[in-house]
Amino acid sequence: MDLVIQPGMTYYQIARLFNIPLQQLIEANPYTDPNALRVGQVIKVPNYIKEEYWIQPGDTLWKISQEYSLPLERILATNPVNSYQLRIGDLLNIPKRIYDNILTFNEPYTSDRLEEDLFKLVNLFPFLTLREIGQSVMNKPIYEVTIGEGDRHIHINGSFHANESITTSVIMRFLHDYLLSLSSNEPIRGIDMQNFYNSITLSLVPMVNPDGVDLLNKGLPEDAEFQDLVLEINQGSTNFNNWKANIRGVDLNNQYPANWEIESNRKRQQPAPRDYPGPSPLSEPEAITMAELVKNNDFERVLALHTQGKVIYWGYEGLEPPESQTIVSEYSRMSGYTPIRYVDSHNGYKDWFIQEYRRPGFTVELGRGTNPLPFEQFDEIYEETLGVFLVNLNV
Missing domain, CATH: 3.10.350.10 (LysM domain)
Structure with missing residues (x-):
């Protein structure tokens, strides 16, 4: 006002x-x-x-x-x-x-609607900081929103994968509820969010892969060049439910220099709806944007939200610090998700973060089923994930 x-x-x-x-x-x-x-x-x-x-x-x-x-x-x-x-x-x-709901969460996000909602929140709550940290292949903005003034810096992102955009809705719902709690002085699950605000500076990137998300939630791009490209990659099919990649057919969560060569040799060798690590590490603008965000900020931990499986991956090659186990135990307690320390997988965002910074990194697989998860699961998934967000105050 x-x-x-x-x-x-x-x-x-x-x-x-x-x-x-x-x-x-x-x-x-x-x-x-x-x-x-x-x-x-x-x-x-x-x-x-x-x-x-x-x-x-x-x-x-x-x-x-x-x-x-x-x-x-x-x-x-x-x-x-x-x-x-x-x-x-x-x-x-x-x-x-402001006490009443500002946003609605009854359908998956597109990049346009995300931008509209972010601008609305910043206008009503101008202590938020919203900035464009990069652009996608199709020059769509990738936004980061920060909230809080604490010395502890925590980062959370969603929609690395196109058919996992329900993670964007989870992040936006938490931001929305957090802001309403600050405005109304009403706690969330008994937690004073003003204390959360004073203790933690929270970095949120709700949509890492706007081109891919829009491909699923809006359909074929208007640009004829990209139409032809995605149809060729998808073998002519307009059913993109299996599409995880960016618009060029590169899996953004296989783009990071953490034993990239291992995955490159055993995964797809050309652009595909999923599992193609790209021609080299950090070849894609979206992956570069997220790497630069980490390099330019002193995050004490990062959480990458994915779907599905109700598990939390938290280790990489024995490089994770001891406190990671304490943290993931609390995440598990609050969400009911199963912690998994090691799997035979490399070159993910949290893998690279752990390798480079020796700090806690987590991949949280929300919900259970076949991607894209039906949006009818949103309320249940949000309540499970809310505990993970809130427990960051105490661990």
């Missing part, structure tokens, strides 16, 4: 008046000097929207404040008007705290 600064206003006064943490207010206005507010300046107040109200006969500001159960001072702060000169038909902006 935009707020016009009136004489005497300070950040501390505004935070107290709107019952929001001072630091959130400051972070919502990164280009404003909190010690040099000017009358007439516009700042963002997170967690609020404006509801329009037209003055009726007999109205007073006090009466309106009682009807909306709001402090009179909050209405005055939002409307620089003279309370003695109200006229019938004048417009007032009523500051309304």
